Amino acid sequence: MTARCDAAWAARRALRTLGWGAAVAGAVLAVPLLVGLGRWVETGWLFPTTVAVEEVRLEAGAIRFRPVFDKWRDCELVGFAGFLDVALGLDQDRLRLYRALASAPPNTRPPGRFAGEGSIDWRIEVPAPLAEVATGWGLQLTYRCHPLWTLSAAFRWPLPRLPPGG
Amino acid sequence: MWDWLTHSRAELLVAGGLGGLIRWITLRESLANGLLSIASGAIFASYLAPFARPALAWLFTWLDLPDGMTPSDGSEFGLAGFIMGIAGLSVSGFVLDVLKARRQRLRDGK
Numbered sequence: 342m343t344a345r346c347d348a349a350w351a352a353r354r355a356l357r358t359l360g361w362g363a364a365v366a367g368a369v370l371a372v373p374l375l376v377g378l379g380r381w382v383e384t385g386w387l388f389p390t391t392v393a394v395e396e397v398r399l400e401a402g403a404i405r406f407r408p409v410f411d412k413w414r415d416c417e418l419v420g421f422a423g424f425l426d427v428a429l430g431l432d433q434d435r436l437r438l439y440r441a442l443a444s445a446p447p448n449t450r451p452p453g454r455f456a457g458e459g460s461i462d463w464r465i466e467v468p469a470p471l472a473e474v475a476t477g478w479g480l481q482l483t484y485r486c487h488p489l490w491t492l493s494a495a496f497r498w499p500l501p502r503l504p505p506g507g
Numbered sequence: 508m509w510d511w512l513t514h515s516r517a518e519l520l521v522a523g524g525l526g527g528l529i530r531w532i533t534l535r536e537s538l539a540n541g542l543l544s545i546a547s548g549a550i551f552a553s554y555l556a557p558f559a560r561p562a563l564a565w566l567f568t569w570l571d572l573p574d575g576m577t578p579s580d581g582s583e584f585g586l587a588g589f590i591m592g593i594a595g596l597s598v599s600g601f602v603l604d605v606l607k608a609r610r611q612r613l614r615d616g617k
Contacts, residue, residue: 343612344605344609347604347605347608347609347612348605350604350608351600351601351602351604351605351608352601354534354600354601354604355597355598355600355601355604356597357533357534358529358530358533358534358593358596358597358600359593359594359597361529361532361533362526362529362530362589362590362593362594362597365529365589366586366589366590366593369586369589370586373567377569
């Protein structure tokens, strides 16, 4: 019993020190924390952002596009994947195989952050058998504009037929 | 003198010492114990601050402060030293307090 009393007394003293230390550290951090909280609220809750794409061009096998955000934001491109639409009538296994083949890595690494607008280049390498049945292609883009949420947008271009090799 | 105080190692020692000062003030200990707390805090900060620094660096990065408010590289080191100085003193103080109370009871024959 006495040992527990000793421990409780020592714990109270330790907690008193820790509490005052936390108060001092919190006071030091208060200003940047408040600024960060305000920025977090302002960018994430009060003014949700949407993303759209204007100006899409195909240039020698590369897609150039310009994302446009409805308000100025720092958005980071965190994910993208290419996909192909293939002709109907294929069995599901082949369809899945083709879709897997179509998620090729980009040949150009886009800039990481967008402020307002920007553009990236993208090239999808298309395996020859797949090009025979492809009817369209597109991109799936994911942006992170806030710690809480991301924006995602998909774009498709209906094309009659892709040439082999993109 | 100012150059020495702003040196990263000295910054750690000062921050840890300030942690010891907090302990001295809050527990109202004797002058000797207070000086020991300051020295101990400086030592704790010197060796333990590198463990807290990544967490603080992550916090400042996550806050994504506007230009001019972002802490310059290494400035979170002092705060890490202060936090680890306080934490180390609290843990070691807890152990020492338990031992001290135990010794006092044995001495009193309880």
